[in-house]
Amino acid sequence: xxxxxxxxxxxxLAVAGCSVDTASPVxxxxxxxxxxxxxxxxxxxxxxxxxxxxxxxxxxxxxxxALREAKLGPGGRPTSVSVWGEExxxxxxxxxxxxxxxxDGWRVRAAGCRPVPDLPYDCExxx
Amino acid sequence: MVAAVxxxxxxxxxxxxxxxxxxxxxxxxxAGLLDYNDRQVAAGAEPVSLLDYVASSxxxxxxxxxxxxxxxxxxxxxxxTVWLVQRGSPxxxxxxxxxxxxxxxxxxxxxxxxxxxxxxxxxxxxxxxFSNSLGLVMGAIFLLSWxxxxxxxxxxxxxxxxxxxxxxxxxxxxVTSPEFWNRSLQNWQSELLAVLSMVVLSIxxxQRGSPxxxxxxxxxxxxxxxx
Numbered sequence: 507x508x509x510x511x512x513x514x515x516x517x518x519l520a521v522a523g524c525s526v527d528t529a530s531p532v533x534x535x536x537x538x539x540x541x542x543x544x545x546x547x548x549x550x551x552x553x554x555x556x557x558x559x560x561x562x563x564x565x566x567x568x569x570x571x572a573l574r575e576a577k578l579g580p581g582g583r584p585t586s587v588s589v590w591g592e593e594x595x596x597x598x599x600x601x602x603x604x605x606x607x608x609x610d611g612w613r614v615r616a617a618g619c620r621p622v623p624d625l626p627y628d629c630e631x632x633x
Numbered sequence: 634m635v636a637a638v639x640x641x642x643x644x645x646x647x648x649x650x651x652x653x654x655x656x657x658x659x660x661x662x663x664a665g666l667l668d669y670n671d672r673q674v675a676a677g678a679e680p681v682s683l684l685d686y687v688a689s690s691x692x693x694x695x696x697x698x699x700x701x702x703x704x705x706x707x708x709x710x711x712x713x714t715v716w717l718v719q720r721g722s723p724x725x726x727x728x729x730x731x732x733x734x735x736x737x738x739x740x741x742x743x744x745x746x747x748x749x750x751x752x753x754x755x756x757x758x759x760x761x762x763f764s765n766s767l768g769l770v771m772g773a774i775f776l777l778s779w780x781x782x783x784x785x786x787x788x789x790x791x792x793x794x795x796x797x798x799x800x801x802x803x804x805x806x807x808v809t810s811p812e813f814w815n816r817s818l819q820n821w822q823s824e825l826l827a828v829l830s831m832v833v834l835s836i837x838x839x840q841r842g843s844p845x846x847x848x849x850x851x852x853x854x855x856x857x858x859x860x
Contacts, residue, residue: 555677557676588795588800590690590788590791591789593795604795604798608679616798626798
């Protein structure tokens with residue numbers, strides 16, 4: 507949830523105003539999975555956060571090769587979304603995707619994620 | 634001109650603290666921004682502007698957690714000193730004077746004087762509200778600041794959790810989390826220690842000219858005497 511505190515004094519009033527854009531991260535997660543499903547790994551790579559894209563390929567491998575090798579399953583329809591500050595988590599029927607908002611829009615930080623009790627998600631693709 | 638200087642001198646104490654407060658908040662904003670952006674870059678995110686930072690939950694929770702503890706400190710001090718005394722402390726009433734005191738001592742109702750506030754002459758709810766207005770306002774600001782801390786804290790905490798690839802938590806889970814109570818208690822302990830120090834040290838130590846101290850020559854045992 508994006509919470510705007512106009513000035514410190516407004517902190518006393520708790521929440522001055524909330525405007526939550528949940529549609530954009532959901533669209534970004536869906537587009538990413540659509541690219542993977544359409545075997546357009548190069549396009550999917552362009553949707554990754556830079557740190558994730560840099561970390562993904564093994565030496566001598568391209569990002570697209572690494573994504574292909576990761577064998578991400580189908581995303582499916584979105585079931586829930588959480589947006590806090592610049593971070594978002596989009597749950598799809600077949601995957602959980604973590605995104606970060608950059609100046610050019612939402613980018614995928616992690617995908618192919620499975621929950622691990624009390625620990626961070628275990629992700630096939632992550633930064 | 635003379636009147637303006639006089640007005641300035643008459644309000645010098647408030648003005649000095651107001652100026653120091655504004656400078657400190659600005660300093661906190663700049664230092665906080667540099668620290669925040671350092672962590673942003675390390676995490677592969679983009680640096681944010683000063684405006685974005687002061688509008689963030691991260692800045693809001695840092696401000697609110699300090700505000701709540703300061704107002705709690707003064708609220709407790711105001712309320713507890715009605716009923717509890719410390720022999721020898723200028724911050725305390727004389728032993729034996731515990732309680733809300735008589736109308737005559739408080740100069741209210743029919744004992745109100747010519748210069749007494751209008752609500753001190755009133756009866757019923759108005760008199761009760763005015764008689765407790767300082768504690769009520771300080772207590773209300775404490776509660777609102779604490780609420781703001783919980784709301785902004787949840788937002789900042791959840792952004793961090795998502796950044797760590799973990800699920801976000803609800804508000805009710807956040808206000809029972811170690812993070813929330815660590816933030817609250819680390820501030821409370823320091824405020825309570827500061828009050829304890831003031832109450833006890835002012836029994837034996839003096840600051841010449843300060844109304845927060847007894848006169849330098851006042852006996853250690855004298856209570857409620859301000860210099």
